[in-house]
Amino acid sequence: xxxxxxxxxxxxxxxxxxxxxxxxxxxxxxxxxxxxxxxxxxxxxxxxxxxxxxxxxxxxxxxxxxxxxxxxxxxxxxxxxxxxxxxxxxxxxxxxxxxxxxxxxxxxxxxxxxxxxxxxxxxxxxxxxxxxxxxxxxxxxxxxxxxxxxxxxxxxxxxxxxxxxxxxxxxxxxxxxxxxxxxxxxxxxxxxxxxxxxxxxxxxxxxxxxxxxxxxxxxxxxxxxxxxxxxxxxxxxxxxxxxxxxxxxxxxxxxxxxxxxxxxxxxxxxxxxxxxxxxxxxxxxxxxxxxxxxxxxxxxxxxxxxxxxxxxxxxxxxxxxxxxxxxxxxxxxxxxxxxxxxxxxxxxxxx
Amino acid sequence: xxxxxxxxxxxxxxxxxxxxxxxxxxxxxxxxxxxxxxxxxxxxxxxxxxxxxxxxxxxxxxxxxxxxxxxxxxxxxxxxxxxxxxxxxxxxxxxxxxxxxxxxxxxxxxxxxxxxxxxxxxxxxxxxxxxxxxxxxxxxxxxxxxxxxxxxxxxxxxxxxxxxxxxxxxxxxxxxxxxxxxxxxxxxxxxxxxxxxxxxxxxxxxxxxxxxxxxxxxxxxxxxxxxxxxxxxxxxxxxxxxxxxxxxxxxxxxxxxxxxxxxxxxxxxxxxxxxxxxxxxxxxxxxxxxxxxxxxxxxxxxxxxxxxxxxxxxxxxxxxxxxxxxxxxxxxxxxxxxxxxxxxxxxxxxxxxxxxxxxxxxxxxxxxxxxxxxxxxxxxxxxxxxxxxxxxxxxxxxxxxxxxxxxxxxxxxxxxxxxxxxxxxxxxxxxxxxxxxxxxxxxxxxxxxxxxxxxxxxxxxxxxxxxxxxxxxxxxxxxxxxxxxx
Numbered sequence: 001x002x003x004x005x006x007x008x009x010x011x012x013x014x015x016x017x018x019x020x021x022x023x024x025x026x027x028x029x030x031x032x033x034x035x036x037x038x039x040x041x042x043x044x045x046x047x048x049x050x051x052x053x054x055x056x057x058x059x060x061x062x063x064x065x066x067x068x069x070x071x072x073x074x075x076x077x078x079x080x081x082x083x084x085x086x087x088x089x090x091x092x093x094x095x096x097x098x099x100x101x102x103x104x105x106x107x108x109x110x111x112x113x114x115x116x117x118x119x120x121x122x123x124x125x126x127x128x129x130x131x132x133x134x135x136x137x138x139x140x141x142x143x144x145x146x147x148x149x150x151x152x153x154x155x156x157x158x159x160x161x162x163x164x165x166x167x168x169x170x171x172x173x174x175x176x177x178x179x180x181x182x183x184x185x186x187x188x189x190x191x192x193x194x195x196x197x198x199x200x201x202x203x204x205x206x207x208x209x210x211x212x213x214x215x216x217x218x219x220x221x222x223x224x225x226x227x228x229x230x231x232x233x234x235x236x237x238x239x240x241x242x243x244x245x246x247x248x249x250x251x252x253x254x255x256x257x258x259x260x261x262x263x264x265x266x267x268x269x270x271x272x273x274x275x276x277x278x279x280x281x282x283x284x285x286x287x288x289x290x291x292x293x294x295x296x297x298x299x300x301x302x303x304x305x306x307x308x309x310x311x312x313x314x315x316x317x318x319x320x321x322x323x324x325x326x327x328x329x330x331x332x333x334x335x336x337x338x339x340x341x342x343x344x345x346x347x348x349x350x351x
Numbered sequence: 352x353x354x355x356x357x358x359x360x361x362x363x364x365x366x367x368x369x370x371x372x373x374x375x376x377x378x379x380x381x382x383x384x385x386x387x388x389x390x391x392x393x394x395x396x397x398x399x400x401x402x403x404x405x406x407x408x409x410x411x412x413x414x415x416x417x418x419x420x421x422x423x424x425x426x427x428x429x430x431x432x433x434x435x436x437x438x439x440x441x442x443x444x445x446x447x448x449x450x451x452x453x454x455x456x457x458x459x460x461x462x463x464x465x466x467x468x469x470x471x472x473x474x475x476x477x478x479x480x481x482x483x484x485x486x487x488x489x490x491x492x493x494x495x496x497x498x499x500x501x502x503x504x505x506x507x508x509x510x511x512x513x514x515x516x517x518x519x520x521x522x523x524x525x526x527x528x529x530x531x532x533x534x535x536x537x538x539x540x541x542x543x544x545x546x547x548x549x550x551x552x553x554x555x556x557x558x559x560x561x562x563x564x565x566x567x568x569x570x571x572x573x574x575x576x577x578x579x580x581x582x583x584x585x586x587x588x589x590x591x592x593x594x595x596x597x598x599x600x601x602x603x604x605x606x607x608x609x610x611x612x613x614x615x616x617x618x619x620x621x622x623x624x625x626x627x628x629x630x631x632x633x634x635x636x637x638x639x640x641x642x643x644x645x646x647x648x649x650x651x652x653x654x655x656x657x658x659x660x661x662x663x664x665x666x667x668x669x670x671x672x673x674x675x676x677x678x679x680x681x682x683x684x685x686x687x688x689x690x691x692x693x694x695x696x697x698x699x700x701x702x703x704x705x706x707x708x709x710x711x712x713x714x715x716x717x718x719x720x721x722x723x724x725x726x727x728x729x730x731x732x733x734x735x736x737x738x739x740x741x742x743x744x745x746x747x748x749x750x751x752x753x754x755x756x757x758x759x760x761x762x763x764x765x766x767x768x769x770x771x772x773x774x775x776x777x778x779x780x781x782x783x784x785x786x787x788x789x790x791x792x793x794x795x796x797x798x799x800x801x802x803x804x805x806x807x808x809x810x811x812x813x814x815x816x817x818x819x820x821x822x823x824x825x826x827x828x829x830x831x832x833x834x835x836x837x
Contacts, residue, residue: 214688221673223673
């Protein structure tokens with residue numbers, strides 16, 4: 001518990017340092033930093049509407065993708081391809097949503113979500129096969145498939161899935177029944193609740209289940225896990241990676257059925273990459289991912305407002321995200337150093 | 352005095368590893384440091400080598416106090432350390448490794464001449480251009496010694512140097528040690544082997560629980576006195592169990608062939624092990640015994656031949672912290688991993704769950720029963736000393752109630768008391784009806800432990816005749832005089 005509070009403190013400090021550096025940078029560049037930060041705050045937390053409709057809506061994909069990234073990395077596999085899996089999920093969800101005419105919502109909504117999950121997992125299938133069969137690193141294959149997915153979306157919205165008039169590069173709108181209901185009368189869709197449930201479920205899997213325990217063992221000591229005879233590494237990583245892809249696909253499905261109601265190019269402002277930071281900052285802990293997901297979503301939501309209200313390019317906020325990650329990594333390194341100085345050296349160990 | 356450590360104390364958190372320890376290495380002298388696991392031998396050597404700073408106390412070279420900030424600092428003062436395991440870069444050649452350690456320029460022609468001059472001066476021949484990865488264990492150690500001495504070291508710290516060597520190779524090492532001391536150098540030898548200390552040391556210091564309990568010239572001590580000092584009482588030796596000769600056959604192999612990782616592997620093994628038997632395998636590393644053990648443990652698939660093993664099988668790997676325990680995980684988690692899903696704390700059918708409080712409780716019981724000393728069940732396995740790690744590994748293996756127990760070098764690097772305890776556990780497992788298969792590169796251990804002895808030479812496993820002695824067994828493992836050896 002104390003270590004959790006400590007981690008929270010470090011995170012808050014990192015955020016403050018990041019915002020401070022942003023303010024200094026803006027002042028030096030001749031902007032009014034005070035007004036900029038005020039706009040950032042207003043855009044993220046200024047009103048109930050902003051908090052739910054801007055911040056929490058963006059938190060949904062960040063949390064889901066972050067959870068999936070953590071799931072794979074706990075077992076020692078790096079899924080850098082969430083962006084691609086997100087788009088795969090979005091394509092499948094949009095296709096189902098457009099063709100769900102006449103379905104009741106209780107059929108259409110699960111169908112859309114399942115389509116997203118399945119497409120995300122399917123997009124991960126090739127990296128998994130290449131990894132198990134030929135030992136190709138998943139870092140490379142998942143990353144490269146991002147470009148394929150983006151090109152596929154581009155092709156879809158200008159080809160097979162283009163809206164009937166054929167003018168705009170987007171799909172037809174999905175039917176009403178396939179749109180997620182809103183929560184608390186705001187623009188926040190029900191996908192947020194699902195994201196929280198997934199976080200809870202994953203926390204339980206890691207802490208309490210035999211499978212989750214073995215996955216952690218595989219990530220922390222791959223040789224020992226295999227020699228113990230309890231872990232079949234290939235199979236376990238395949239399952240973890242497929243779920244990782246599925247969660248990113250679900251995020252894509254929710255973005256279509258809860259926010260955009262159609263498939264667009266550039267549907268994701270880089271959620272697949274931002275979520276890596278979200279998961280790493282949370283040290284892969286599901287409950288913490290919810291928190292860091294909301295924080296990063298707030299930064300992104302505030303960035304939009306800052307651009308609109310103070311005329312400052314939204315990308316300036318990436319400085320804050322970057323600084324937060326750097327500060328926390330430095331804090332980790334310092335903590336490790338301290339720990340290794342305190343640790344008892346193993347008797348037969350070489351340094 | 353070449354090297355003097357005075358009043359050294361060192362704590363790690365709540366654990367006091369060293370308390371007011373004095374140690375002096377004189378020119379021309381071999382000073383053996385004997386002690387139990389966790390007695391502080393390695394910590395003391397790490398302080399002497401600059402890898403750890405002492406909390407209090409001073410290190411002096413030639414009587415002048417020094418403060419080392421790194422091993423490189425210590426090397427600059429003429430102190431070289433030979434670690435138990437190779438620290439060479441495998442992809443580098445011998446001379447590149449030496450250049451790396453000594454900070455020499457790497458221009459090949461000059462470097463080769465310099466290295467050749469060095470190996471000649473030390474009378475430790477070693478081809479400078481061989482890649483380190485191709486060296487045998489004993490040549491790797493030779494490389495470590497050359498590295499340590501490259502910068503004109505006058506004090507050599509040897510950490511359990513014979514743990515990885517065959518008897519003849521140990522002899523050769525000690526001949527070098529004597530030459531080195533006759534040339535005016537001083538040696539600190541960490542060992543847990545009494546006979547070794549008695550055979551080569553001029554002076555012996557015994558550490559127990561971080562403090563010096565005895566320090567005398569060799570001529571004034573006896574084996575009994577040293578044993579008592581080391582363990583603070585007389586040694587507990589488990590009486591060997593009477594083997595059940597007519598137990599059921601639990602391991603059977605016939606014409607077994609197993610491919611090795613790069614080496615020749617196992618070419619031919621036929622053997623039968625019954626319940627209640629403890630079978631020990633002797634051999635120099637890389638002669639097929641590793642493949643035999645791992646095939647029996649179910650970790651490697653045989654290439655050809657018949658292999659039948661009763662289940663469950665438990666395996667105690669030689670490498671405690673890579674293949675055995677996961678250092679970053681807790682004692683409980685390591686036990687849970689090793690015992691597997693048949694354990695009582697794994698519950699539920701569809702989604703199996705782990706009842707951590709039950710697992711913790713059982714781990715605490717095991718730690719108590721096997722005398723694993725730690726800061727509790729939630730301490731990380733990496734925080735344990737080597738002996739305690741080994742006891743935890745054995746405890747965890749036996750918790751599976753195996754019908755076949757396989758162990759590789761189960762007492763490597765352990766002190767007398769821990770060795771006796773591990774031996775007792777292996778005997779007890781056999782007495783309880785398990786078939787126990789052990790490999791050790793220590794011939795004495797093979798002879799003490801085995802009801803029967805198998806010999807691995809050139810990838811072929813043969814059975815040694817009953818009542819074989821150390822000398823004949825030593826010849827057999829080198830492929831001389833065995834019935835089927837080339």
